[in-house]
Amino acid sequence: MTSAATEDTAGRDVFAGVDSHADTIHVAAVSDNGGHLADAEFPTTAAGYAAALAFLNAHGHVLAIGVEGTTSYGTGFTREARAHGHRVVEVNRPDRAEHRRIGKSDPIDAYAAALSGRASSAPKDDTVAGIRALHNAARSAVKARTAALNQIAQILITAPETIRAKYGQLTAKERTDALARVRPAGDAVHTAVLTALKSLARRVKELTTEHEALTKTLDTEATAHNPGLRAAYGVGPDTAAQLLVTAGGNPERMRTEAAFAALCGAAPVPASSGRTNRHRLSRGGDRAANAALYRIALCRMSSDRRTRDYIVRQTEAGRTKKEIIRLLKRAIARDVFRCLTTTVAVPGIADLRPLRQAKNITLTAVAGHFEVWPATISTLERGIRRDDDLANAYREWLTAA
Structure with a gap:
């Protein structure tokens, strides 16, 4: 590149676009008036991201980078671009009508993202990445447990009469506990059916334990991140x-x-x-x-x-x-x-239970006074349920008692 071209490039404002995939990203640069400048493909590695940013900076001053999939395949590039001080905007995937009109390819999508770089939709940051991972894991555990419970119900529909009569009328929890302890016996059909049911029941119990542990961790993370919302x-x-x-x-x-x-x-x-x-x-x-x-x-x-x-x-x-x-x-x-x-103040409730116990008042007596269930007062004291009006009235009643 000649010195004149270098000076021209250095003073030029450009917009960039990124079409992200699992293994590669395709980047494109356009001038501030929409003219196509250049595009190239890079691997989704630290070296690839650095090369992509160098490629874009070589074509002028990057005003903004439009990235498709900032919380998916484009997460790594988005993080790297932000770390280098670039402004990143989130770009929606082109609709099907647009693809039918102009075609579909990585360069086309990258240029479309670059032309969307003038948008102002900021991508999400990484502070909730841990919560997202825990939430996805907990949801998948629930789905897998539901699938196993449905399989148990379906197998019992066509199971031999002795198995169906013994386990078909039980509640879901009772049935799961009983089948997890069963010892398959009988003829080949009975043994095979009971073995399948036992395997599914144990899977349900394991997934239940897993989901409870994930939910507890998720509760801790969500509360720490935003106590007012929780x-x-x-x-x-x-x-x-x-x-x-x-x-x-x-x-x-x-x-x-x-x-x-x-x-x-x-x-x-x-x-x-x-x-x-x-x-x-x-x-x-x-x-x-x-x-x-x-x-x-x-x-x-x-x-x-x-x-x-x-x-x-x-x-x-x-x-x-x-x-x-x-x-x-x-x-x-x-x-x-x-x-x-905004920062929402969460009224303290740690004093309620000690104050009630110091005055030797039972949960039933409190519940009877406020015309609610004892469980409502218990969950309020433990911070599981939030009811500011009830908490304030409860505190005033305890103080006056």
Whole structure:
């Protein structure tokens, strides 16, 4: 390259794009007016990432790098580019209509990502990577356990009558415990069926133990990362982890709570026609996050006094159950966004149990006074359930007792 070309390159602003795969990344550079400059392929190794960044810097001053799959195959390059001070933006995969129109290849996708580099969607950072890994492992354990339980039920349908009569009427836990202890005997058919059932039952018990251990670790990590979110009413370890994974460790990338609600598929979608003026449930967004909001809504609908009063008011106003759940999910998304983006103080409850025990008051007496179940007071004292109004009233009652 001549000195004149070098000077021209040094003063040029460029955008870059990356099409990521398991073994390779294809990078492309375009000028600030959209002209294609160059593209090349590199391996997904530390040396490959360094070479890719050097290749892009050789074509001018890189304003932004659009990466497809920043939390998947492009994670390694995203981490390396950020470490070198580059601005990385997240690029959505091109839709099928676009692929049919212009074709599909790594260079085409890389140039498309580069042209998207002018976008402003920041990728997620790595602070929730551990929570994501634990959450995926816990979910896979649940799926495998469910599959094993279903297999046990299916085998019992066609099992010999003596086996079906003995184990078919038991509850799932009783059946699993009994089959895990069985000693296969009898003819060849009985022995084979009981051996299969015993293997599946032991698998269920092992997966249950594994899931409990993973959930405990996940609860510790989620609580340490965002105690306000974990302490919110109806938010358990699984839902807290899913919402943290959806938002990322840098939720400031979502400018408003409306954007977060849309990301979770909880934003109201107009469904009006003619004289009908209404909104419907969203079918878009992150469905796992939407399911987490749904589980929180169900929990609050069953046991939260304010939510139950709200349901009564909305039902009297003529809204259906689906419409009420949509409204609840939207309100919960607002609460979750506040927990994600601000520091929410979690009131202390460590003094409740010692204060009750010092005054020799039983859980039953407390529950009878507040007209709740003893388990509600127990979970409140242990920090499993958060109810600030009840905790404050409980503390005032204990102090006055």
